[in-house]
Amino acid sequence: LRLENALLFAIEREEFRLAFQPQVDLTSVKVFGAEVLLRWHHNGVDIPPSEFIPVAEEMGMITEIGYWTLKKCCQTLSSWSRMGLKLEKISVNVSASQCRDANFYENVLKIIAESKLDPRKVMLEITEGALMEDKEKIKDLFKRFKTSGIGIAIDDFGTGYSSLAYLKDFPINVLKIDKSFIDNLEYDERDRAIVRGIVRIGEIMDMAIIAEGVENKEQLRILQDLGVNYIQGYIFSPPLYEEEFQAFCTSHN
Ligand code: G
Ligand code: G
Numbered sequence: 001l002r003l004e005n006a007l008l009f010a011i012e013r014e015e016f017r018l019a020f021q022p023q024v025d026l027t028s029v030k031v032f033g034a035e036v037l038l039r040w041h042h043n044g045v046d047i048p049p050s051e052f053i054p055v056a057e058e059m060g061m062i063t064e065i066g067y068w069t070l071k072k073c074c075q076t077l078s079s080w081s082r083m084g085l086k087l088e089k090i091s092v093n094v095s096a097s098q099c100r101d102a103n104f105y106e107n108v109l110k111i112i113a114e115s116k117l118d119p120r121k122v123m124l125e126i127t128e129g130a131l132m133e134d135k136e137k138i139k140d141l142f143k144r145f146k147t148s149g150i151g152i153a154i155d156d157f158g159t160g161y162s163s164l165a166y167l168k169d170f171p172i173n174v175l176k177i178d179k180s181f182i183d184n185l186e187y188d189e190r191d192r193a194i195v196r197g198i199v200r201i202g203e204i205m206d207m208a209i210i211a212e213g214v215e216n217k218e219q220l221r222i223l224q225d226l227g228v229n230y231i232q233g234y235i236f237s238p239p240l241y242e243e244e245f246q247a248f249c250t251s252h253n
């Protein structure tokens with residue numbers, strides 16, 4: 001209950017910050033994008049998203065928090081662009097319940113337009129669970145995003161409950177291979193088989209593949225061998241605050 005009460009005031013008390021985790025293209029060895037990860041600093045402590053996001057979802061506050069996050073990250077991307085730091089993509093996590101907002105599409109478009117950002121720079125990361133909600137409604141939503149140039153990435157791919165059939169029916173741009181398939185890549189041939197399969201699906205269905213949670217060089221080498229060129233993980237960088245992220249990009253591009 002205390003957490004819920006505190007969450008109600010977190011935006012106006014400016015307790016949220018964005019962290020940005022670099023996404024690296026191995027072909028050019030450049031930062032092509034970043035995933036935005038919300039941080040909440042409350043009463044001197046950092047409360048992890050794994051704790052407050054589910055609460056925000058239950059309270060129905062995730063919608064407001066989600067719009068705040070999108071607005072903030074669009075503004076940040078625009079300001080980076082003016083400073084000469086050009087990112088191709090910014091990925092924002094979206095909860096299933098955010099997609100239920102009747103005006104979700106219009107609101108997202110409005111926020112992007114207000115920042116004078118090219119919608120093609122924005123990627124929405126959605127977990128497989130969201131696809132299960134109301135299939136036709138979600139499909140329609142994704143199609144509208146597609147016509148506006150906004151990308152859709154499936155987060156934690158392979159760990160959810162939904163069927164592979166949605167890959168065929170939904171306009172999806174990116175599959176993010178879940179960290180759990182990367183963790184033992186060096187030791188477990190079954191994980192390599194799964195990654196190989198995902199890469200093959202991506203080729204045939206014209207979806208890009210990003211590997212998440214890559215931590216060491218051996219994993220990186222295997223992923224490169226398997227044809228995965230987009231990497232996100234501690235091997236390059238943890239999520240960084242704005243200034244640190246700028247410094248990281250300056251030293252890596
Ligand atoms: O770095 P990390 O602990 O931030 O993130 C943990 C999880 O919290 C992420 O996998 C993601 O599912 C969730 N998360 C982080 N930021 C956001 C956000 O802005 N919106 C939503 N819906 N989830 C987020
Ligand atoms: O939204 P999603 O579940 O994909 O968020 C990614 C989560 O994974 C965030 O909590 C982020 O901090 C974390 N993360 C990203 N890269 C690594 C990594 O290389 N190792 C570990 N342990 N966690 C990571």
Ligand code: MN
Binds near residue numbers: 035093125
């Ligand atoms: Mn994510």
Ligand code: NA
Binds near residue numbers: 179
């Ligand atoms: Na993920």
